[in-house]
Every structure is written in structure tokens, then in C-alpha cells.
Amino acid sequence: GENVEQHPSTLSVQEGDSAVIKCTYSDSASNYFPWYKQELGKGPQLIIDIRSNVGEKKDQRIAVTLNKTAKHFSLHITETQPEDSAVYFCAASRGTSYDKVIFGPGTSLSVIP
Amino acid sequence: KAGVTQTPRYLIKTRGQQVTLSCSPISGHRSVSWYQQTPGQGLQFLFEYFSETQRNKGNFPGRFSGRQFSNSRSEMNVSTLELGDSALYLCASSMTGVNSPLHFGNGTRLTVT
Numbered sequence: 088g089e090n091v092e093q094h095p096s097t098l099s100v101q102e103g104d105s106a107v108i109k110c111t112y113s114d115s116a117s118n119y120f121p122w123y124k125q126e127l128g129k130g131p132q133l134i135i136d137i138r139s140n141v142g143e144k145k146d147q148r149i150a151v152t153l154n155k156t157a158k159h160f161s162l163h164i165t166e167t168q169p170e171d172s173a174v175y176f177c178a179a180s181r182g183t184s185y186d187k188v189i190f191g192p193g194t195s196l197s198v199i200p
Numbered sequence: 201k202a203g204v205t206q207t208p209r210y211l212i213k214t215r216g217q218q219v220t221l222s223c224s225p226i227s228g229h230r231s232v233s234w235y236q237q238t239p240g241q242g243l244q245f246l247f248e249y250f251s252e253t254q255r256n257k258g259n260f261p262g263r264f265s266g267r268q269f270s271n272s273r274s275e276m277n278v279s280t281l282e283l284g285d286s287a288l289y290l291c292a293s294s295m296t297g298v299n300s301p302l303h304f305g306n307g308t309r310l311t312v313t
Contacts, residue, residue: 119299130204130290130304131243176243180299187256188233188298190243 089114091179093191101199106164108194110177113158119182120153120160125174125193134175135162138182167198201226204293204305212311218279221308225272225293232274233298234266237288237307246289248298249274255297281312 090113100106112120118139123131137144137151137160144151150163164171174195180188205224213219225232233248245258249268266276272293278285288309292302 121301123302123304128306130292130306131302132304133301136301178243182299183297185255186297186299187245187248187258188302189245190235192242 089117089179089187089189091177091189091191093177093194095194096192097195097197099197099199100167102167102169104167106162106167106171106196106198108162108175108177108196110160110162110179110191111158112160112179112189114179114181114189115158116181117158117179119180120151121178122151122162123176123178123190125176127173131176164196167196169198169200172196172198204291204303206289206291206305206308208308209306210309210311212313213281214313215281215283217281218277219281219310221276221289221291221310223274223276223291223293223305225274225291226303229293229295229303230272231294231297231300232268232272233292233294233302234274234276235290235292236260237290238286243290245298246276250297278310283312286310286312 092111121136125131153160177191180186231250234246236244247257268274288307290307292304294300
């Protein structure tokens with residue numbers, strides 16, 4: 088069945104450094120790739136998304152890259168801040184209204200002041 | 201604009217009982233999807249409703265069911281509860297479905313004893 092792998096499962100960085108989280112998906116028909124951030128006690132919140140007709144997308148300190156050939160996509164956070172500490176989930180879906188969404192297992196990011 | 205509201209926040213039930221969880225989506229959102237979050241299995245898609253119709257469902261037993269009302273509010277029901285049903289249940293609303301940005305509620309924490 089469809090599967091999304093995510094690495095690393097935990098990541099610690101010093102404040103100001105960059106953080107990179109990588110995901111791999113199995114369903115070649117996937118074409119919508121969102122990233123969600125979940126803080127303790129809250130539901131996930133969308134931080135950035137990308138569709139398969141785009142290779143890279145940036146929003147201030149956050150960027151996502153997509154390699155459809157390799158079925159990889161990555162989240163890049165630059166100039167990390169303590170408030171970036173959270174669990175991050177990647178996800179993939181086929182982008183149709185009748186599809187299900189598959190989430191990666193999550194990455195717990197800790198930014199050390 | 202009010203966010204997604206889930207009630208109740210916490211529930212404690214006994215094995216064999218049934219439970220109903222409620223979700224009020226963002227105004228104007230017609231899609232509501234449900235997810236089970238556990239430490240071991242991560243975020244698992246349960247089902248999605250759009251305009252009162254179930255459009256897709258994940259790999260969960262028939263004990264898990266849901267419905268959506270004409271005002272887009274949704275309920276999820278779990279019958280004959282098992283210990284393994286203990287989890288955080290999240291609902292998310294969106295304009296068109298799981299292929300568009302999901303807005304999550306803060307979840308209902310269900311504990312089965």
C-alpha cells in the first residue's frame with residue numbers, strides 16, 4: 088500500500104542553525120505534499136505545501152523541495168528559533184478530491200537556545 | 201474566523217462501550233476528515249466527508265463510523281471499544297478535501313480502560 092517514510096525521527100540543532108527533514112513516498116501518482124507542525128497539546132498546523140508541478144517553494148525561513156523522479160521531498164528551516172521546536176509531519180496525496188492522505192511518522196525537532 | 205472545534209477534549213470509557221466525538225469545521229468548509237494519532241502508528245486517516253457523503257475511508261474496522269450533517273458538522277462513532285482505541289482523535293476541515301490545506305482541531309483524547 089501507499090507509504091511515506093520520514094527521517095530523522097528526532098533532530099536537535101543549535102539556535103540559528105538550519106534543519107532539514109526528508110521524506111520519501113511510494114505512490115508515484117502522489118502530487119500534493121504538505122508539511123504540518125504540531126506543538127504540544129495542539130493539532131497539526133500547515134506550514135507549507137507543494138504540488139508536483141513545482142520543484143521548490145519558499146516562505147520566509149521555510150522551504151520545501153520536491154524530486155518527483157526520486158519520489159523525495161524535503162523541508163528546510165533556516166535560522167532556527169526555539170519556537171520552531173515541535174513535531175513535523177510530511178504527507179502525500181494524489182491531489183484528487185476522492186483521495187486519502189498518508190502522513191509520515193513525524194520528526195521531533197528541538198532547537199537549543 | 202473561528203477554527204475547528206472538537207468536543208469533548210478528553211474522554212474516559214470502558215472496554216465494550218461506545219463513544220461519539222464531535223467536530224465543527226471552519227465556516228464555509230465542506231470537507232471534514234478524521235484521523236487517529238497514536239505514538240506507535242502516527243497519524244492514520246480514518247475517513248473523509250464532503251457535503252454529507254463519505255468520499256474515502258482508511259483501513260479501520262467497521263466499528264469506526266462517521267457522519268456529516270447539512271451544516272458540515274461531523275460526528276465520529278466508535279462502537280465496542282477496545283484498549284487499542286486509546287488515542288488522540290483529530291478532525292480537520294478544508295475547502296475541497298484532503299488534497300487541499302487541512303485545518304486541524306486540537307483533538308479529543310480518548311482513553312479506554
